[in-house]
Amino acid sequence: MISPLKARNLHRDLGYFYIGLIISFAFSGILMNHREHWHPEKYTVETKAIAVKLPPEEEISEKYAEELGKKLGIDDKIRRHNVKKGTFKISFEKHDVEIDMETGKGEIVSFVKTPIISQTMKLHKSTSNWWIYYSDIFGLSLITIAFTGAIMIPAGKFTFKKRGWKLALAGLIIPLLILIFV
Structure with missing residues (x-):
């Protein structure tokens, strides 16, 4: 069995070593719990009105959506496109485009990742092998911190x-x- 003094020292040192990670995980965990309410990974930078001439709905394809995006000055990767209830929608990695099929009027919404918050959440969701092993070690260290905290008060x-x-x-x-x- 580990002595209370050794438990206290191990508890203290692991706590000091992982304080930044504990705060980062706690912070990103809170953000992750509420991500559906405020979408912290997307921050609207700009909404720009546009007017374009659209072809008939049956001529709208992924290739057309990509080409239209380029004409509108959008150079990021297309995710999906569709026409629903008279609105042509294109979703790109950093932009959303919505255009009324009848009038050709619409808007481009540009997004950037929220600084610091986005990076913290990326760590929380990371699946890289290196990060998973480091997180496993962190988890074992938290268990150690819990046990050493339980035994470091010897009497009373x-x-x-x-x-x-x-x-x-x-x-x-x-x-x-x-x-x-x-």
């Missing part, structure tokens, strides 16, 4: 044996209940 009424286990159990039961009932 606030030890893990006397009081801490009840709080730890409550902290475990809440996510389990959410998994079961939500």
Whole structure:
């Protein structure tokens, strides 16, 4: 068994080492929880009115959508296009285009990634092998921090044996209940 002093030292050093990552993960986790409400990875920079002459709907193809995007000054990759309820829509990586089929009037909405927030969320969702292994080590370190925190107070009424286990159990039961009932 590890001594309380060694537990305290390990707890402190791992905590110091991972403080930036803990804050980054906590921050990006909060943002990820609410991404459907405010789309933090897209930030509207500009909305520009346009007027174009469109061909009949049956002549609109992906190639036409790409060429129209280039004519409108859009040079990023096309994602999809469609005509729905009289509106021609083209979605690019950094732009959305909507044009009324009858009038040819529409708009281009340009997006950029929100600085810092977007990069933090990218880390949270990363699937690179290097990042996954680093995150696994981080997860194991958090488990170590939890255990060393539980045993670093050697005596008294606030030890893990006397009081801490009840709080730890409550902290475990809440996510389990959410998994079961939500």
